[in-house]
Amino acid sequence: MSALFEQFILESRELLEAAGAALLRLERAPTETAAVNDLFRALHTLKGATALFDMAPFTRMVHAGEDALMAVRDGRAVMNGDLADRLLDLLDIGTAWIDGLEHSQSLPDDADTRARAQEAGLRAALGGPAESMDGGTPAGFTWVDELSEAERAKAAGRTVTAIAYDPAEDCFFAGDDPLDLCRRIPDLLLLRVETAGAWPMLTDLDPYRCALRFRALSGASKDELTRLFRGVPDQVSLATVAIPAPSAPVPLAAPASLATAMLREQARILRLPGNDVETAARRPAVLRAVRNILAAEGRNADAPSLDRAADGPVDALIRCIESLADGPAAAAPAAPATPPLQARRTLRVDAERMDRLMALVGELVVAKGSLPYLAREAQQGRNADALAQGIKEANGRIDSIVGDLQDAVLRLRLLPLSRVFDPLPRLVRDTARRLGKPVELHLSGGETEADKDILDILGEPLLHLVRNALDHGVETPERRRAAGKPEVATLRVQAFQDSGGVVVEVSDDGAGIDAAAVRRKAVAQGALSAEQAAALSDTEALRLILLPGLSTSDSVSDLSGRGVGMDAVRGAVEQAGGRVEIASDSGVGTRFRLVLPLTMMVTRLVTVETAGALYGFPVTLVTGMQRFPHGAIRRMKHAESVVVQDAVVPLLRLRRLLNLPEDERERSGESVLLVDLGGQPVALVVDTFRERAEVVLKPMTGLLARLRGYAGTAVLGDGSLLLALNLRELV
Incomplete structure (x- = not known):
């Protein structure tokens, strides 16, 4: 992919996003001048960018949108729901075309037809045919x-x-x-x-x-x-x-080319009256113009004659230019074929962060310079205490710089959550119109930063939660009036950093989740027995909606009701090493909280030892570590369980999950790791607890990549190998 085309793809996406945001603002406040100007500026810039790459249908379609917006700005039309729908559809088509251009480097075959249809639709939305390029008579x-x-x-x-x-x-x-x-x-x-x-x-x-x-x-x-x-x-x-x-043939001399006329005009400029100073001032401008004309015509071979006359008398230069005007005009050379483009992942980085990274690299180079000196000291058998002190100081400096360097590199990948917040106003607007539920969306914390990989994972769960809130949580205007609520519902999405991670909350003031209804549905679908469901608290019952296939909706629509949305939310968040929290008050509203790590490059693990090997589990999933005496473990046939805080928790053994040999040693009790698997507490027997560790996980490759129970590997500071486990897949 050429650098220019890559820049076009990036900037076009930003322009389409900016246009969409401005259009939603304009729909809410049709008289907001700033929104009109922002939208017009985005469309105008996009039109120019598409024209640069010879995308006539794209340019035509955006130009039609620009004409419609000019009618709004000039007071000839009013921004209403129909016109907004047309313009949003135009932006959606533009986004799809940009995605296609990134991969296939060409517009779809029906691009011209779709562009003309959009143009006709916009004219209809404005109340009649609009002027267009083809409209001239x-x-x-x-x-x-x-x-x-x-x-x-x-x-x-x-x-x-x-x-x-x-x-x-x-x-x-x-x-x-x-x-x-x-x-x-x-x-x-x-x-x-x-x-x-x-x-x-x-x-x-x-x-x-x-x-x-x-x-x-x-x-x-x-x-x-x-x-x-x-x-x-x-x-x-x-x-x-x-x-x-004509009634009679008219002899016609061959017309002079445009380049010939332009060259003769430069000669005429040199003949204009004026003193020597004025003539000398014209000469550089004329020479530049003539050279540009020759270059544009592909006549670089004629340039030496111009160079020879450039420093001579004015009359000689005029004669040279006139002779060039009389010469043949070569056709412009064909543009070289554009090589096939390949999509590349890109990431824009703030210049200050790059500067900090370079400064730390410089410090590391300086600190490294002390190591050869210490090596020579060791070879010469110098004082061991002094040498040890020097090594300790060098290690301290390098360790500090490496820590700062790691932080700087991680911050290169940090992006604001506004990247995943930006599509939400459009989603809420379209879904609310379809459902007939007026909803006001409040976004906050978009400036909160997280790793790019976290943002990529967060996008889909966030869309699921917002759709569920609109479809299930928010009531119809009639029900809200009956409940004494305002007809316009409130949906809030906010983000903030907490304890070194990122928290995203989605809350609404709708009907809330009925914990009793969730219990009944879980029992009806065979997820739990009636006794198990009755033993659950309301908070525990709410987490049942995260189970696969469980939906409280009685009907299936294209929005929700299949019981896969919340399971997908949980799976994506846990894949990122996070967790989902749910709180709801019947008749008041519901709040979902997604707790995620700041980055996936460095993972915080609780490490354990089993059968002589080291294993790790994400800190966010671990709720505790305890030792249980053998008498506290209850057995029923082949199943085992323990009581934790008055709740019966199933007990599993890591050796059995990994098909490792049983431990034959006598023990006074069992080391048990307590984990939360999407609302289901599990007790896991391990051999020994080890310390917590921050590691850089490397994913499994080759045939090992098919082992879904393993999240990756890491090398610890002492050189030992650690296997990070995906416990949900193992269970």
């Missing part, structure tokens, strides 16, 4: 009727395309080059360059503003010309016109 091209016979001769007897190009005055600042565009008109039959208005005095002429307009006839089709002028569709009108044949 011969009635707006009276200049064609005023052409002389000599100007008509080349197109006489043909049906051609008339072009009226009125560049914006500030077109140069937008990166447009009107002359270059006209030079590239295919099958150019006529080109007229006219002043757009009264020509100002030379002293009042602003060279940075375009004061020209262009009229042309071309034998090319309107579609071909539309692609050529894709970057300035609002400044160009096209019409198909028939040029009648």
Whole structure:
């Protein structure tokens, strides 16, 4: 993927996200000028970016959205739900096209058809047909009727395309080059360059503003010309016109090319009256212009003659330029083929964080410099105490720098949670409209940072929770009125850092979760016996909704009801080493809390030893460590259990889960690790407790990657190997 195209993909995504956010703001407050300006700016920039890469359907579609927004800004239309739906659909198509461009580097085959459909839909939403590039009619091209016979001769007897190009005055600042565009008109039959208005005095002429307009006839089709002028569709009108044949043939000299006219104009500039100082001031500008014209025409071989005349008399330079104007104009070389693009993962990094990283690398290099000196001291048999002290000091410095370096590297990957919050307003808006439930969304804590991998995992669970809150939690307006609540429900999503991790809460003021109904559903589906369900507290009963296949909804919709959403939430959060907490008050509302580590690169584990090997479990899943005497373990057939805080907890043995030999040694009791597997407490017998450790996990590769019970491996400080276990898969 070229650097320019990669930048286009990144910036287009940001522009589409910014446009979506601004559009939602505008729908809520149609008179908010800032929202209109933000949306218009995003669309205008996106239009220019797509035009740069020759994506005519994309440019056409975005231009149609820009026209609709201009109607809103000018007061000719009102931003209502229908128009907002049309514009949001446009942004969705744009997002899908950008995703496709990243992988296939081309728009879909139906892109032009979809672009035209979007354009027609926007015109309908505005209450009638809107002006477009194809909307020009011969009635707006009276200049064609005023052409002389000599100007008509080349197109006489043909049906051609008339072009009226009125560049914006500030077109140069937008990166447009009107002359270059006209030079590239295919099958150019006529080109007229006219002043757009009264020509100002030379002293009042602003060279940075375009004061020209262009009229042309071309034998090319309107579609071909539309692609050529894709970057300035609002400044160009096209019409198909028939040029009648002349009554008598008119001899016509071959027209001079546009490059020839431009070169002759540079020679004329050098002939303008003025003193020697003024003429000398014009010479560098003329030379630059002539060199650029030659380069654009592919005539680099003619440049040496210009260089020889550049330092000579003005008359000699004028003659040289005129001779270049009389020479053949070479066709512009074809652009080299673009190599196949490959999608790459990208991550934008704050410059200050990169600077800190480089500073730490410099400190590490300096600290490393003391090691050769200590090595020489050791070889020479110097004082052992002094040598030990030097090694200790060097180790302390390097250890401190490595710790800071690790922190700096981790912070390179930190991104704000606003990345996963940004899609939520659109989701809430569309879902609430479908369900007929007015909902007000409150977002806070978007600036809270977490590792990019955490954000990638968090996105889907967050969408599940928000959809469930809208579908299950929030009541209809009628039920809310009956319960004495405001018709507009409140949905809150907030994030904050706590105890070195990230907490994301999703809460609503809806009907809440009925713990008794959850118990009944669990019993009906065979997840628990009636006695087990009755023994659960309300808090424990609420966690049953995290079990696979258990849903409290009586009907299945495209939003929820299949019993897989909350199980997916739990699975994703536990995969990241986190946990899910649930709190609900019937009739008041529900709160889901996702507790996640700050990063997945460094994992905090509780380590244990079993059968001579070291194993690790995520700290977030471990609720305690205890030793139980043999008499405290209850046995029923092959099942074992223990009582923990007045609750019966199933007991498993790690040796059996891993198919390791039984421990034949006599023990006074068992070392038991207490873990929480998505609301289900489990007691796990291990041989020995070890210390907690922060490790960098390496995932299993090759055939071992299929062993889902193992999360990865890590090397500890003493060189020993640790296996991190996925206990949920083992169980």
